[in-house]
Amino acid sequence: PSSVLAKGVRKQYPGPRGVQALQGVDAEIGAGRFVSILGPSGCGKSTLLRCIAGLEDISEGTLTVGGRAVDGPPDGVGIVFQHHALLDWRSIRDNILLPIEFAGKRVADYTAKVEHLLRMTGLQDFADSYPRELSGGMRQRAAICRALVDDPPLLLMDEPFGALDALTRDQMNAELQRIWMETRNTVVFVTHGIAEAVFLGDEVLVFSPRPGRVAHRFVVDLPRP
Ligand code: ADP
Numbered sequence: 490p491s492s493v494l495a496k497g498v499r500k501q502y503p504g505p506r507g508v509q510a511l512q513g514v515d516a517e518i519g520a521g522r523f524v525s526i527l528g529p530s531g532c533g534k535s536t537l538l539r540c541i542a543g544l545e546d547i548s549e550g551t552l553t554v555g556g557r558a559v560d561g562p563p564d565g566v567g568i569v570f571q572h573h574a575l576l577d578w579r580s581i582r583d584n585i586l587l588p589i590e591f592a593g594k595r596v597a598d599y600t601a602k603v604e605h606l607l608r609m610t611g612l613q614d615f616a617d618s619y620p621r622e623l624s625g626g627m628r629q630r631a632a633i634c635r636a637l638v639d640d641p642p643l644l645l646m647d648e649p650f651g652a653l654d655a656l657t658r659d660q661m662n663a664e665l666q667r668i669w670m671e672t673r674n675t676v677v678f679v680t681h682g683i684a685e686a687v688f689l690g691d692e693v694l695v696f697s698p699r700p701g702r703v704a705h706r707f708v709v710d711l712p713r714p
């Protein structure tokens with residue numbers, strides 16, 4: 490698993506009305522930890538995640554993943570956004586296999602893994618369907634399968650279950666916890682839900698509304714299954 494270290498991270502969006510979304514974020518996410526990030530809308534949670542993912546440049550400070558400065562999208566990072574980003578022209582199975590293809594690995598070696606993920610998320614009958622044939626929640630679950638297929642040492646999730654109904658959400662939470670127990674890869678999980686943050690995380694970072702900064706950090710000491 491990869492660690493994440495942020496020191497004095499600032500992010501100024503470009504343009505005349507560019508917001509300073511991060512105003513000196515300090516955070517240390519240990520390898521193998523499950524860290525939840527809580528905070529009101531607009532406090533910079535998604536920005537921090539996109540910076541960790543190398544999808545945005547930081548303006549100031551240092552940000553490292555696995556001890557290396559983030560410089561463009563790194564290998565070994567799985568990402569799930571609030572709104573899935575599946576490719577419409579590929580079946581669900583072929584969408585899930587994208588990271589395997591990108592990594593130049595043999596797709597045939599992942600048949601069993603993909604079946605396992607599909608079953609786990611209740612999509613076993615939809616492997617050959619196309620994204621437009623599935624409901625929003627099902628597409629989101631497919632995006633989660635895709636993020637997990639290559640066992641990323643760092644999994645970044647930005648309100649991944651926000652669009653799901655309460656029951657599916659509870660199921661996905663339980664599955665995510667089970668996967669994390671199994672793999673012990675590092676997870677950074679952005680959510681609005683305090684209960685979810687505490688249930689899943691073994692550590693919670695709370696952003697202050699203004700400026701975009703980590704205001705509190707606490708360790709959750711709950712018995713785990
Ligand atoms: P959160 O995820 O906590 O809701 P965001 O990171 O999305 O917060 O946003 C933090 C601030 O940065 C907000 O004021 C938002 O309007 C601004 N912001 C987010 N993305 C962009 C962007 N691509 N360009 C300009 N401003 C942005």
Ligand code: ADP
Nearest residue numbers: 611621622623624625626627628652653654657
């Ligand atoms: P939503 O996100 O739209 O609320 P869910 O993802 O929770 O919907 O889907 C609820 C259930 O409805 C699914 O588990 C599935 O059994 C069924 N379903 C939804 N869309 C389809 C579809 N296109 N074909 C077959 N079953 C579907």
